[in-house]
Amino acid sequence: MEPAKMASPKSAPKDAQVMAQILKDMGITEYEPRVINQMLEFAYRYVTTILEDAKIYSSHAKKSTVDADDVRLAIQCRTDQSFTSPPPRDFLLDIARQKNQTPLPLIKPYSGPRLPPDRYCLTAPNYRLKSLQKKVSSSAGRITVPRLSVGAVSSRPSTPTLGTPSAQTVSVSAKVGTPVSLTGQRFTVQIPSSQAAVKSATPTTPTVQNVLINPSLIGPKNILITTNMVSAQNTSNDPNPLKRKHEDDDDYDAL
Amino acid sequence: DRQTLVAVLQFLRRSNLRESEEILRREARLLGDDLGGGSVATVASSSPGVAAVAAVPPGKGGARAGAAGSLPGAGGRSLPAGPLGTWGALFGGGVVVEDQPDVSAVLSAYNQQGDPTLYEEYYSGLKHFIECSLDCHRAELSQLFYPLFVHMYLELVYNQHESEAKSFFERFHGDQECYYQDDLRVLSSLTKKEHMKGNETMLDFRTSKFVLRISRDSYQLLKRHLQEKQNNQIWNIVQEHLYIDIFDGMPRSKQQIDAMVGSLAGEAKREANKAKVFFGLLKEPEFDVPLDDEDEEGENEEGKPKKKKPKKDSAGSKSKKQDPNAPPQNRIPLPELKDSDKLDKVMNMKEAARRVRLGPECLPSICFYTFLNAYQGLTAVDITDDSSMIVGGFADSTVRVWSVTPKKLRSVKTAADLSLIDKESDDVLERIMDEKTASELKILYGHSGPVYGTSFSPDRNYLLSCSEDGTVRLWSLQTFTCLVGYKGHNYPVWDTQFSPYGYYFVSGGHDRVARLWATDHYQPLRIFAGHLADVTCTRFHPNSNYIATGSADRTVRLWDVLNGNCVRIFTGHKGPIHSLAFSPNGRFLATGATDGRVLLWDIGHGLMVGELKGHTDTIYALRFSRDGEILASGSMDNTVRLWDAVKAFEDLETDDFTTATGHINLPENSQDLLLGTYMTKSTPVIHLHFTRRNLLLAAGAYSSQ
Numbered sequence: 001m002e003p004a005k006m007a008s009p010k011s012a013p014k015d016a017q018v019m020a021q022i023l024k025d026m027g028i029t030e031y032e033p034r035v036i037n038q039m040l041e042f043a044y045r046y047v048t049t050i051l052e053d054a055k056i057y058s059s060h061a062k063k064s065t066v067d068a069d070d071v072r073l074a075i076q077c078r079t080d081q082s083f084t085s086p087p088p089r090d091f092l093l094d095i096a097r098q099k100n101q102t103p104l105p106l107i108k109p110y111s112g113p114r115l116p117p118d119r120y121c122l123t124a125p126n127y128r129l130k131s132l133q134k135k136v137s138s139s140a141g142r143i144t145v146p147r148l149s150v151g152a153v154s155s156r157p158s159t160p161t162l163g164t165p166s167a168q169t170v171s172v173s174a175k176v177g178t179p180v181s182l183t184g185q186r187f188t189v190q191i192p193s194s195q196a197a198v199k200s201a202t203p204t205t206p207t208v209q210n211v212l213i214n215p216s217l218i219g220p221k222n223i224l225i226t227t228n229m230v231s232a233q234n235t236s237n238d239p240n241p242l243k244r245k246h247e248d249d250d251d252y253d254a255l
Numbered sequence: 256d257r258q259t260l261v262a263v264l265q266f267l268r269r270s271n272l273r274e275s276e277e278i279l280r281r282e283a284r285l286l287g288d289d290l291g292g293g294s295v296a297t298v299a300s301s302s303p304g305v306a307a308v309a310a311v312p313p314g315k316g317g318a319r320a321g322a323a324g325s326l327p328g329a330g331g332r333s334l335p336a337g338p339l340g341t342w343g344a345l346f347g348g349g350v351v352v353e354d355q356p357d358v359s360a361v362l363s364a365y366n367q368q369g370d371p372t373l374y375e376e377y378y379s380g381l382k383h384f385i386e387c388s389l390d391c392h393r394a395e396l397s398q399l400f401y402p403l404f405v406h407m408y409l410e411l412v413y414n415q416h417e418s419e420a421k422s423f424f425e426r427f428h429g430d431q432e433c434y435y436q437d438d439l440r441v442l443s444s445l446t447k448k449e450h451m452k453g454n455e456t457m458l459d460f461r462t463s464k465f466v467l468r469i470s471r472d473s474y475q476l477l478k479r480h481l482q483e484k485q486n487n488q489i490w491n492i493v494q495e496h497l498y499i500d501i502f503d504g505m506p507r508s509k510q511q512i513d514a515m516v517g518s519l520a521g522e523a524k525r526e527a528n529k530a531k532v533f534f535g536l537l538k539e540p541e542f543d544v545p546l547d548d549e550d551e552e553g554e555n556e557e558g559k560p561k562k563k564k565p566k567k568d569s570a571g572s573k574s575k576k577q578d579p580n581a582p583p584q585n586r587i588p589l590p591e592l593k594d595s596d597k598l599d600k601v602m603n604m605k606e607a608a609r610r611v612r613l614g615p616e617c618l619p620s621i622c623f624y625t626f627l628n629a630y631q632g633l634t635a636v637d638i639t640d641d642s643s644m645i646v647g648g649f650a651d652s653t654v655r656v657w658s659v660t661p662k663k664l665r666s667v668k669t670a671a672d673l674s675l676i677d678k679e680s681d682d683v684l685e686r687i688m689d690e691k692t693a694s695e696l697k698i699l700y701g702h703s704g705p706v707y708g709t710s711f712s713p714d715r716n717y718l719l720s721c722s723e724d725g726t727v728r729l730w731s732l733q734t735f736t737c738l739v740g741y742k743g744h745n746y747p748v749w750d751t752q753f754s755p756y757g758y759y760f761v762s763g764g765h766d767r768v769a770r771l772w773a774t775d776h777y778q779p780l781r782i783f784a785g786h787l788a789d790v791t792c793t794r795f796h797p798n799s800n801y802i803a804t805g806s807a808d809r810t811v812r813l814w815d816v817l818n819g820n821c822v823r824i825f826t827g828h829k830g831p832i833h834s835l836a837f838s839p840n841g842r843f844l845a846t847g848a849t850d851g852r853v854l855l856w857d858i859g860h861g862l863m864v865g866e867l868k869g870h871t872d873t874i875y876a877l878r879f880s881r882d883g884e885i886l887a888s889g890s891m892d893n894t895v896r897l898w899d900a901v902k903a904f905e906d907l908e909t910d911d912f913t914t915a916t917g918h919i920n921l922p923e924n925s926q927d928l929l930l931g932t933y934m935t936k937s938t939p940v941i942h943l944h945f946t947r948r949n950l951l952l953a954a955g956a957y958s959s960q
Contacts, residue, residue, distance in 0.1 A: 025440075025443075025444075026440060026444070027436075027437070027440050079453070083453060085453045085454075085455050086455055086745075086746055086765060086766035086767060087766065088455065088458065088459075089455075089458070089459045089462065089463075089767070089784070089787075090462075092766070092767065092768055092782070092784040093784050093785070095782060095784075096768065096781075096782040096783065096784035096785075096819060099779065099780070099781060099782045099819070100781055100782065100818055100819030100820075102780075104587055104588055104780060104781075104816070104817065105588070105773070105776070105780070106588050107588045107589070107590050107591075107758065107773075109590075109591045110591070113716075113731075113738075114590075114758060114773070114774045114775040115729075115738055115739060115774060115775055116739060116774075116775055116776060116777040117777075120739065120777035121738055121739050122701075122737050122738060122739060122740060123736075123738055
């Protein structure tokens, strides 16, 4: 993108010329030509929002015309919403003084990865597997492709992976064998429950496997997620081995 | 509710309805006591009474300080006698005014002071006086022009004399120094009182005192002149908004003054730079290095009797005495050394043995990593200490990690597979890695705004990134997923850095504060507030006890991690500071800003010791070589320059006068110190890194214009 020339072309509309002059007055000499369009758009959007608000206020006050007070009120309300500014200096100095009074906490040695309590981390699974009504089959070989698209819940509403009503579940699992049909609209995931040994081994690892995937990046294909060994039942029954032991979980609540 | 009460009281007072005012105040006081304020002080409007009240520090919200006029709630400041005198003359008797903790109180610090049309007269009168004064005093007294101009202009705007303000600005803005032009441009857009409300920087400018350093002789001259005039409005403004730090000695020359001024709050007061700073390095523990034949004496080094016994056992260390300038080992809690850290240190020492000794005769080779096809979206780069990985933060909110060694990036195996490996084997650390995920590039998604700062942890397990969305994210480099999002700044965060020992990290952003965090606390441990504008750059000192922050208010501050105090203020840059570098011995700090100069500071004495001119555009990268012999600087003007650091720091004059006043005479030796200029092909340099063997790596994004 080349930087714009200083003078705007003579055929530019008056508003665009005004914008170019503003940029020149503020000392900005190099800018992409689209900046003027963005500024125009912003100005138009802002002014129409304010004027619409002002119309509402004036009709609420049963006035016949919109006057300066309505506009002033509209501006004030919008400023508090959209254009917030950072806190004032005395407030910052005050909270800084408070924070800086507490001594630095001692560090416990040999405590593994030093992360905040689980509820402040992003390491929890962000999906839940629906358990089957019927008994889960015990054959380990039937772990079928846990082709579970996490983001698809939001991006492809036609694939209700998690929200499968039980009736359908029953019908699916009535079939012997494959619970998975990728072409079909719904599928459930069966995961054998004999994973107790795994959970205790590395409690941290399952939790960090759950990748926070940006739904917009999921294409038409489903994503293969490395299997989360959390069985559906276990999410509700046995959450403790999954959570890291943090005795002082509550210490962090107080300021 | 309280606000309306106060407003009503003031209205009654102004309308001279004394009795109703008394009644209302009596009743209001009952309510006010329930709200739990301080004691109410009724004060006679004479000056001594006012001074007594000034001794009661106005607390923030709740405490009532008696004084005429409403006071800004910032800190305990001495009250000027001038404007209060005028208010007192109007009211007489005892007056009580509530302390309003909101913004309007700050704004109303400007009382009606004299006739607005006469402001131009006052200013030009002062200008005439200064221009006619003796040469030696003129340079110093000229420092007054800028703050006076700004304060008078803002007062006219606040009191809604728009046309007078505009003509005042038109007439005098051309007289100001060239390095204030950016500020003046911002000021020219502030023409109404409403414009001032959202501009935090301007508000801070008016509530903080602009510091000027003037010699005693010049000050006497000025005082005598201002006090003998009939209308001493300027004297009132000087007393209210300026802090004049008087020193005994020769007045400074224009050159000396120009080197030190430029910041938004004037210079630094001398006592701001007097606190003791422990700039020495922490003792490194010694190890059994396989190739080392040093026999270990097995004795602990004796520390000074006052200092506590160091936690780490340093057997056979070369220097037996504790460095008096080094902080005690456990001044701040630091994480213990793990086995992997010890292995890393051994590797470091082996590499250090093969390090190239740099100097004017032996310049480093520079290896440049150019980011192609970034479309001006590359906003942050970091390289690990052992130079194995590069991370780039981009304007599209992604963070990309590359491996620059043949060894690819792998993530840890899944839980199922991990249960199958043999945990007792020697190469368990390799076995936990999943070969199927090996790749040279890993992309990390999570931020919702451009990523402005990235930092690797020293043990290469974690990566930090800070972004315009106001969060700092911690990523694991073993699973390449996001672990924590630290929310605290609600505004863009411009820079973040891990401590050299890991565990702590600092971030600085648009909200004008820097915060110290620990990875296992979801709230910051320390808040460093004091800058008047955005904090653009944050760096840890090598001993992890101090943090340097550079800001858009053109100052660099050094903060103590232990108690959050600001221990040094360095002024002198004429533009926002974008890069900081500590020397490896911890004694010096190099700073680079948009004005294209690199300034060198002695931390112990708090003085500027050098100025490196040469770059023509903003300096975004500064780095000292591993032993501190060479300083490399990279800039937007597409060059990397190498400077001789050894020569820059030798022969420091630290006589009594310099230490007392902080005035230096900088030699014009930038040309002698410049060892080389290396141009890139239209690629601004945004990161520099010396490998353990003193090879210089640089990074930037190719921009085609």
